[in-house]
Amino acid sequence: xxxxxxxxxxxxxxxxxxxxxxxxxxxxxxxxxxxxxxxxxxxxxxxxxxxxxxxxxxxxxxxxxxxxxxxxxxxxxxxxxxxxxxxxxxxxxxxxxxxxxxxxxxxxxxxxxxx
Numbered sequence: 001x002x003x004x005x006x007x008x009x010x011x012x013x014x015x016x017x018x019x020x021x022x023x024x025x026x027x028x029x030x031x032x033x034x035x036x037x038x039x040x041x042x043x044x045x046x047x048x049x050x051x052x053x054x055x056x057x058x059x060x061x062x063x064x065x066x067x068x069x070x071x072x073x074x075x076x077x078x079x080x081x082x083x084x085x086x087x088x089x090x091x092x093x094x095x096x097x098x099x100x101x102x103x104x105x106x107x108x109x110x111x112x113x114x115x
Contacts, residue, residue: 006047013040027095049073
């Protein structure tokens with residue numbers, strides 16, 4: 001039987017993170033909310049690849065035809081985590097540079113920027 005709980009968690013995480021992004025008044029808070037939105041993708045990818053009662057597909061002793069969990073979803077989730085960490089590090093470094101040069105982390109105060 002298909003459980004809808006992971007998909008409800010995905011929708012909740014996505015909406016909470018999106019609400020935080022829309023209402024954020026701080027660049028650090030914005031980066032953290034973006035991380036929450038991205039964590040919803042981890043749950044979604046793992047939910048799609050999960051099979052109830054399935055075993056690990058990496059053992060040689062598993063007989064053919066045995067129900068197994070899809071390993072591609074785990075590989076994609078791990079890749080998503082690594083990319084998310086790199087993006088978060090870049091955005092936090094940009095926020096530090098903005099604070100150093102402009103003295104604020106409020107996105108509304110950064111609007112009158114000149115090239």
